[in-house]
Amino acid sequence: MTSADNSASNRYEFGANWASFIDRHYSIERRRVAGDKLLSFLGKESLEGMDFLDIGSGSGLHSLAAFDAKAERIHSFDFDPLSVRTTGKLRHLAGEPPNWTVERGDVLDVDYLEKLGTWSLVYSWGVLHHTGAMWQAIENAAHRVAPGGLFFIALYSSNVVKPSAQFWLDVKRRYNAAGPSKRRWMEYWYIWRFRLGRNPFRLPSLVKQVYEKKKGRGMSYMTDVRDWLGGWPMEFAEDQAVVDFLKERFDFELVRMSTGEACTEFLFRNANKPQSNPN
Ligand SMILES: C[S@@+](CC[C@H](N)C(=O)[O-])C[C@H]1O[C@@H](n2cnc3c(N)ncnc32)[C@H](O)[C@@H]1O
Structure with missing residues (x-):
């Protein structure tokens, strides 16, 4: 734990x-x-x-x-x-x-x-x-x-957490301390680095993920991104x-x-x- x-x-x-x-x-x-x-x-x-x-x-x-x-x-x-x-x-x-x-x-x-x-x-x-x-x-x-x-x-x-639990705890601390524009920037950074793996050719697979999120539990992709980056404690x-x-x-x-x-x-x-x- x-x-x-x-x-x-x-x-x-x-x-x-x-x-x-x-x-x-x-x-x-x-x-x-x-x-x-x-x-x-x-x-x-x-x-x-x-x-x-x-x-x-x-x-x-x-x-x-x-x-x-x-x-x-x-x-x-x-x-x-x-x-x-x-x-x-x-x-x-x-x-x-x-x-x-x-x-x-x-x-x-x-x-x-x-x-x-x-x-x-x-x-x-x-x-x-x-x-x-x-x-x-x-x-x-x-x-x-x-x-x-x-x-x-x-x-x-x-x-399953990658790169590590500590990494995400630090990211979350920064997200929660940030104002609205820095938060928006961090959301894009997260998608670019972790969802697209810094590879623009993965865009179609991102579109698929957005659709699958809706199919998963009826949730929305960006609501989940914010929830993941912000969720604290x-x-x-x-x-x-x-x-x-x-x-x-x-x-x-x-x-x-x-x-x-x-x-x-x-x-x-x-x-x-x-x-x-x-x-
Ligand atoms: C990530 S959301 C999950 C919401 C919902 N269960 C779902 O699956 O979509 C976490 C929710 O837990 C609530 N929460 C956090 N601490 C709580 C507590 N001590 N008692 C009750 N609810 C709490 C938050 O306010 C938030 O609405």
């Missing part, structure tokens, strides 16, 4: 990035793609009979996908008020369903989490490594998974360490794992049996 200085005092403004993503890029197609991706990783055709806790909902697109997939109850929360507002916008678009609640909340606030009870599906994609206390956040989130329930998380992986986790931690601490079994360019997605099942009703 590689840690940043866990200071959350100069957090990246995720919410502004998500608000602009939804204002500029929301579409029925992205909504459908997000739903397809969610269900395919879960290996399900719908979320009927399940409830969905979205920790760090960001844009809210994945809560909306859970709504479309017929989850019985949805609760979305995020630390950033603008993420909360943007998720609320999508809830509004869904017709303000009474079985979907959205509010501000902190995954590091144990009292808040305890009030939420347990859920048959706890989802937290790209969030827990941005809290400043990743292992505590993983533990807090895992406590919300009902016996027999599923835990779908994505974390920055130290197994931030830590990396070693894939096997996550699997071992959840097995030893919670008896969660790994159902599947998918390693991407930066994040590894994990699906765990809480192997503890649901308690049978004595009546």
